[in-house]
Amino acid sequence: MTAVKSTLPEPARKVAGDALQSTLVDLLGLSLIAKQMHWNIVGPRFRSIHLQLDEVVATARTYADTVAERSSALGLPPDGRPETIAAACTLPGPKDGWVRDTDVVQLIVDVLEAAIGRLRERIAATAEPDPVTQDLLISLTAELEKQRWMFDAENWPRND
Amino acid sequence: MTAVKSTLPEPARKVAGDALQSTLVDLLGLSLIAKQMHWNIVGPRFRSIHLQLDEVVATARTYADTVAERSSALGLPPDGRPETIAAACTLPGPKDGWVRDTDVVQLIVDVLEAAIGRLRERIAATAEPDPVTQDLLISLTAELEKQRWMFDAENWPRND
Amino acid sequence: MTAVKSTLPEPARKVAGDALQSTLVDLLGLSLIAKQMHWNIVGPRFRSIHLQLDEVVATARTYADTVAERSSALGLPPDGRPETIAAACTLPGPKDGWVRDTDVVQLIVDVLEAAIGRLRERIAATAEPDPVTQDLLISLTAELEKQRWMFDAENWPRND
Amino acid sequence: MTAVKSTLPEPARKVAGDALQSTLVDLLGLSLIAKQMHWNIVGPRFRSIHLQLDEVVATARTYADTVAERSSALGLPPDGRPETIAAACTLPGPKDGWVRDTDVVQLIVDVLEAAIGRLRERIAATAEPDPVTQDLLISLTAELEKQRWMFDAENWPRND
Amino acid sequence: MTAVKSTLPEPARKVAGDALQSTLVDLLGLSLIAKQMHWNIVGPRFRSIHLQLDEVVATARTYADTVAERSSALGLPPDGRPETIAAACTLPGPKDGWVRDTDVVQLIVDVLEAAIGRLRERIAATAEPDPVTQDLLISLTAELEKQRWMFDAENWPRND
Amino acid sequence: MTAVKSTLPEPARKVAGDALQSTLVDLLGLSLIAKQMHWNIVGPRFRSIHLQLDEVVATARTYADTVAERSSALGLPPDGRPETIAAACTLPGPKDGWVRDTDVVQLIVDVLEAAIGRLRERIAATAEPDPVTQDLLISLTAELEKQRWMFDAENWPRND
Amino acid sequence: MTAVKSTLPEPARKVAGDALQSTLVDLLGLSLIAKQMHWNIVGPRFRSIHLQLDEVVATARTYADTVAERSSALGLPPDGRPETIAAACTLPGPKDGWVRDTDVVQLIVDVLEAAIGRLRERIAATAEPDPVTQDLLISLTAELEKQRWMFDAENWPRND
Amino acid sequence: MTAVKSTLPEPARKVAGDALQSTLVDLLGLSLIAKQMHWNIVGPRFRSIHLQLDEVVATARTYADTVAERSSALGLPPDGRPETIAAACTLPGPKDGWVRDTDVVQLIVDVLEAAIGRLRERIAATAEPDPVTQDLLISLTAELEKQRWMFDAENWPRND
Amino acid sequence: MTAVKSTLPEPARKVAGDALQSTLVDLLGLSLIAKQMHWNIVGPRFRSIHLQLDEVVATARTYADTVAERSSALGLPPDGRPETIAAACTLPGPKDGWVRDTDVVQLIVDVLEAAIGRLRERIAATAEPDPVTQDLLISLTAELEKQRWMFDAENWPRND
């Protein structure tokens, strides 16, 4: 069923659609992982990181909505169902149970770096086919890199 | 690691914790399913249902946070990771791709009825062990039953 | 026509539905009586009671909506038509024309006490069949008892 | 008891007072009827009309208050008690139970047309005796005619 | 100096201008008198009337601005200087010093009645020459009559 | 197609409809002209007039919406399409390109005077057939006359 | 008269200016067309589309302002006068009179597709000469494509 | 002096009243203790805990008001005077002078646990006599248990 | 009648009371003069000064209220009646009729300088008897000196 037409010609639509679908999966995964740590963190920095994680969740949810609706606008139905996220999301995630605060910070830095690395590839890939999609991915990358810096600054001195 | 102590004695804590964990999975599943339909619905009633679904999402997200934090408050780390939702959530869900508006309404009625049925059992189970948890589940049930009515009224005349 | 299905089995639905329908009639009657006194009060305490009565109206209207929608959510169409209120409402009401402020205070105390007494019976009746409905009636009772106290404190020293 | 004096001479006061009292009854009746349909509507356009009816209720309540207070300001105690509305209100009303959406739209158009017709007569009658009252009725008519148009546009193509 | 032109022909402009100028003087006088009583009232109803008087002040100031700017819009410079108000304002006013609450209520009723009586004459006078000015005076009269009712209701039982 | 019925009898409806349609064209024209000057003004008073023009635009847009919806409410479909405005609007307008600030003030005074003169005729014409429409035109005239005064005061000393 | 200097060299300024001027005409035309349909729509989906069209109007007006001010910032006076829009706007538009809801949806999809197609060409044309202008056109395209999707989803199943 | 009547029969009123009075003392004590630590905390986590303590204060004050007014509503005058709190409050409290951050966290956990333990007993005691009071105590317990979890999570690893 | 007692001993009360009463007269006079110029200004700087004068009015009204209530708090009934202002206010004021913008600026500078000069004397006089009153006069002086600077800066180059 081709319910919604696209304003992009086909090959461009395919490239933009793939970039958006994989970004959607990453963002939904990120929102669930950050909430999980929001609930399970323990340690002296509990409150500070507990609050900061909710900003990550808010960013991830807002962009997930924008990314999915952009996909719909291009005539490609987005897929954000639980089983899709579980199957397609490749971001590192936490074990179950309580997590100490220093481990939370390290984990969120790793998750954000993984997501940013994949976004940079999609920015390059979409420049030609659809600058509108590229512009959205650029804005998202700026937000995630800002979040990554804040956790990384908090992560100092690093263990590695 | 027993990081957070509980203010409940053990058997009561176990009952309340189980009720909260399975409710958390249902609510996170519901939020993802409703968003999926929010993005993929097509048909003449698009706008009206598109907006109404976001109210379901908002309800599900707010209560998921309250339920998970109640679990933490009882000393039981909640589990809302993607793989847990995919594995444990038994609510009926949509196929991928565009969904016509009448099918969306039927589907969300079915999802809400399944979630409400399971909540009613947990309300009965938690009355004795932890009236605080029960009170939270009662409020949640009231919200979901109101949403269910609205979609069911919209669903008339039913096909069945 | 059974347009909306219920998530409650039949005998429970009947008990909850009766409690909600008679509460709805009381609340709509209360909102009209309080407005009537809001407009017709005279005496030195005019402004103070004129304003306080509007808080009663606001409470009655908000809960009337919640109670009626709860009834719909249980698959029972609520009835709040003028003729139904006039026929079924048993709360004491004012004569027509101006009412002096001390009489207004006494009257509203009487009206609230009558409504509260009937609510306490319904709280007992709905505990088993539907704790969700019971929870709603408990909240409403708390609000009306608070309003009753304020008018009763204002009513001191009583004439009786 | 003539508690509040008037700033109008007697015959003018009588004309304005009658116009305001019958308008008050119509508005309170309208608010109850629109709420009744707000709760009992079923069908695919449920949400859209459910919301629109609440705008009618808000308009009716706001103007009922203004009209009643204008009556008081003229030294005429307004009468908005349940039994008065049931006895004096001549607007057509719904049966009890669920109402399908198309019937709701037709009914509200009929109710509004009846109310508007009676208002136009009162606008003519009050021009001379009290232009302040007339100005209020003119504003109210503009609001109700706007609501009537919206439901009538929604009512197209009409069955008649 | 005829700095601002008018959109009204001359005789009409004169009538409207006179009505506006004398209304301006009344409103500025009313705002000062009500503030004076706001500060000097004593007695058990202090707080209630203290607050209500500030609503009269707010109404008087808002309409004074609208009336003066309407005069300017008609090409007639308004005059609201202290010496003009003292010379031209014929409203009854308070003595200096503390005023007991019952006297305040009686005084404000008298002041408002005097102002309303003069406004009703101007409404009649401006109907033909400038319906725009008349419409403004009608709105103002409605506001002042509402305030008068509230103080008169509070004034019951009257001493007279 | 007579989609929306009217609550006015025919000759009255025709008079009110004509008044509303020509007012709609004037208001849409005014909003475009004022925006054009908002963007193209140059000179030392740039900022002050740039901001003031946006208030004219806001007034024109708000009343255009009210006027058009009043026309629909009377069963007469309003016409605000670009080609209709270009053909029917008789207000004086600017040349293209930059406009110096003193010329802008003179131009907007002329435009507003033209619009007001036509509105005064329509106020007289609609008094009998539809006082509701007349009331709307009176409010609009008051707004435009206030704006005209402000620009005319700013225009002093005039060149003429 | 070259009142405002540009920060761009000449050929770049010409390209950017042309793109902005034709975008301005499209956006002003779109705002008038969407308002026209906002007022004249009839049919069962009246309310839903009536509200959605106002979001299109708001988007078109906001971007028209930004686009015109960007043109001024480049030293090119924008032209948004009624006669310019009527002459230069090539978007498809509605007939006069009432329009049924399904036709409105089809029409707005067509209008938006035409506008988007022209914007995509200007995005390509301005990339080199002025990336600041290009960035603005990209944001606008994202907004219009989102609106187009929503109406297109509502348009399903299509008649064609 | 029995100024305010109760809507509860006597034995029930006594049980509910005792539960409310001792809860009031605990809440006022908690609000003073938390403020004391808010002002006297020192150490690297100063800001984080300083802010979190004010949330405890806000919760304690809000519920103290609700609990005391519920007592009044039952016809039992609440007692929250300084000497009563000092005499009746059994919660553990801080020494005077500066307190290091880790000691603050441990202390607030102890205070909250003591308060929660006493609340759980009152929830059981009031279930039968007054479900309205019980419902209020349940809500309060949920809030305090959430606060306790947050401080306990922050308290990890515990010294004990 | 000595209705309100003072917390100051007599000689101090007299000094503070005189300072407050004469400040009240100045502030009410200032508010009327600034409004008069707000309405009657003409010239190219109309809008800018028209708005700035309303900030003076707002400051004068706010401080008049604070000053009068401070007088009441000291047991001295303030006097702000029209005849008192006309008799006691020594600030320079405008002629009636239109005033050109440059004259308005010069006039408001003169009025503010006169008021500030008198305030500086009262600041010195009240330092010993009542530092609370002095503190209020200091705050007021800071506000008026800021306003005076702004008009004086606008007044440059001065004619004198």
Add this chain to the structure above:
Amino acid sequence: MTAVKSTLPEPARKVAGDALQSTLVDLLGLSLIAKQMHWNIVGPRFRSIHLQLDEVVATARTYADTVAERSSALGLPPDGRPETIAAACTLPGPKDGWVRDTDVVQLIVDVLEAAIGRLRERIAATAEPDPVTQDLLISLTAELEKQRWMFDAENWPRND
């Protein structure tokens, strides 16, 4: 433990610290006493005084926080624990149980006068050692004297 250094030399710090500590005790005592009367007042002026007392509570709480934090800022740990208030607060307080409205007004006047008298001494004492602390006490005195006036005006005619 001298955790926080001071920016004041020792003798000055001692004087300022004593003034702040005794003010803190008075304010916390005042907030508890006013709340106690807020809950226990009965009589015809219930609502008016009930509301006014909450303004006293809000003032007392806000200044208690500012005063305590000023003490901390001077390196002196403030002491606001329940036992300290009970032991050190010398303000007159209410008996337990219901209090009639006229007694409440008299009592709050007495309490405020006692607090103000002690503040005036501290204002004199801190002028030299720390004008920053003095400035804070002056602001607080102005607020309490305003509250005292309002209750004293309400207290007229006094019984004494």
Add this chain to the structure above:
Amino acid sequence: MTAVKSTLPEPARKVAGDALQSTLVDLLGLSLIAKQMHWNIVGPRFRSIHLQLDEVVATARTYADTVAERSSALGLPPDGRPETIAAACTLPGPKDGWVRDTDVVQLIVDVLEAAIGRLRERIAATAEPDPVTQDLLISLTAELEKQRWMFDAENWPRND
């Protein structure tokens, strides 16, 4: 010390970092220069330009924060210390003392043009190495060019 890692490879990071650091210096310089003129401007257009300059300050401060945090996010510590700004900022600046309004406008146009010219070079330089940084510089340029136009339009007719 390399505290924060970057998500960009080295040469790209160097280019983006240099662009951000020099932009930061320009923005901090611009904010100080605009504030300086905000305080020191004199002349008839004082108020209008005084307000407009604060919009420049707000823009400069907001973007300075974004630019500096982007630099941190790339692992390059930004440098905004006073001595750095004084040494590195090459924007033209005002003399000390009062500045007449026409000179202020000319100066701010020059400052903005200098800043914009340097930004355009950095937009070109960062396109390849980091489109995220480029996107930020494009947005900033659009804002500054809009501000430049407004001052330039106000600057007409230019002296040069």
Add this chain to the structure above:
Amino acid sequence: MTAVKSTLPEPARKVAGDALQSTLVDLLGLSLIAKQMHWNIVGPRFRSIHLQLDEVVATARTYADTVAERSSALGLPPDGRPETIAAACTLPGPKDGWVRDTDVVQLIVDVLEAAIGRLRERIAATAEPDPVTQDLLISLTAELEKQRWMFDAENWPRND
């Protein structure tokens, strides 16, 4: 050029002006230093101190504006240009590059202590010549001493 006259005689004006100019330089320096640390801080307390520093920046900016405008109001043009700050500011400042969180806290304590010490001298110096200026410096000192306490409490146990 003596553009703005002063309301203070000469020697007083000189003393007040010097105090204000040096305070302005300190505040602008403080705002830049605090922002620099806001961007460059690293370590586990990153987020908490990052946020707290922005409160210092907001305080410094708000008071810088007030101080500079007070100087203008006294007829003395303030000087806040980059080169003036760099030359005149004697507050200790950070090195460039990342700064660890404990060093940030120590540094900001030192900076605030230096600024407070200089302010206390100016408070003494301005008491006689201009109590209005003194009052402003007192308020500012209270704010900075509160900030200093918070950082000093966070600084415990100190290294020294």
